Amino acid sequence: MRTIVWLLAAAFLALVTILLSQKGALDPLRNVALTVVSPLERGVRNAAEPVADLLDRLAERQDLEEENRQLRQQIEELRAEIAGLREQQSLSQELQELLKVQESRPGDKFLVARVITKDPSNLKERLAIDRGREDGVAEGMVVMSSGGSLVGKVSSVLDDFAWVTLITDPNSSVNAMVMESRTQGVVSGTLHGGLRMELLPQEAEVQPGNTVATSGLGGNFPDALLIGEVVSVQGSPQDIFKKAEVEPAAALSRLENVLVMTSFEPPRLDSTP
């Protein structure tokens, strides 16, 4: 009985307060309640937010892992695309430089070749290019860098590929000339990937910084092809010849594209009498 009375009284109270509330009579009370409670409410909310975020993250962890996997895959694809674009950009720049070389030697014909590999041996300085006999490449043809300096010459030819012996190869020798003094000598490769100019007359004026180019003697190389720059000169007064260390002009260790001068073929020295 007491419960029923309470229920009726409470229901009556609820209905009255609802009506009062609808008329705005309880608004001042609401205002006071909110004024008192709002700092506490804000504190609770501030504390709840990070906890809710944490729970959300835990709940979304599987989705995040999947999303993470997809994003990683996208990054990988985009990186591959960027690498491809950079490669194309680099190739384009090199081709522009090669074009300049072509323009600087209008009488010669060039074939652009891509360096595909290098001889792994420590004793040889050779590289392979993606042009061969079918492209018109022949043994002895001169190979130049995209900047127009001498790289070496074709030493063996396959149908689609060719091997180029670099001027730094120990077996290579090029008749050369110090441009400033017109002193002639022979540039050979050393075991350390460098160049040495030998057979320089004792009285010749050769100084560091001088430019070394092909002399054209012997007919194995055309003349006036840049080889490099004199770094140092060695030799005592009693020696007959001086030697000079030469720094190659072409970045031989970083070649990507080269020019094969197809218009120049060295004279063949037949063994027939």
Next chain:
Amino acid sequence: MRYFLLGPLALTVALFQVAAGPYFPLLGATANPLLVLLMCWAMVRGPRETMVLIPLAAVFKDLITNDPVGVSLLALLPIVPLAAVRERHLTQSEFLPIVVVVVVASLCYHLVYMVVLTFLGEDVPWLQSPLRVLLPAALFDAVLTPLFYLPLRGATTLLESRTGLRAVG
């Protein structure tokens, strides 16, 4: 004296419900920890104390929300008659009937709430609310029940044993 403890507890739960409840939805619905506390209280300790707490906590909750003041009081009233289930001893377990009455009280709460809002001229999505509000909220409240029941049961048992010892002494 106990009301000086119970009153602030109920008010604190109401405050947490209002401030933190929206951050922890389950199936799109928020829980009603005040209802769960009062229902558990009525089932463990009898409805007498809740008859004081319900108006106090309900009016407080309405004052700090946008609800018409009194609607929560009306919606929480079913707790008192539902607590009569404890006298029936339908099962050996005390917990299972509490979960059931919490679910029923939750459904009643929302139904009363929706009726009041409808009478006050607000648009209430009656067709969508069973699946989107009533059932998820009831489920959420059922999940919360052990959080309130177990400490309340433990504290009540402790108090009863002390009282018994004093009586024997």
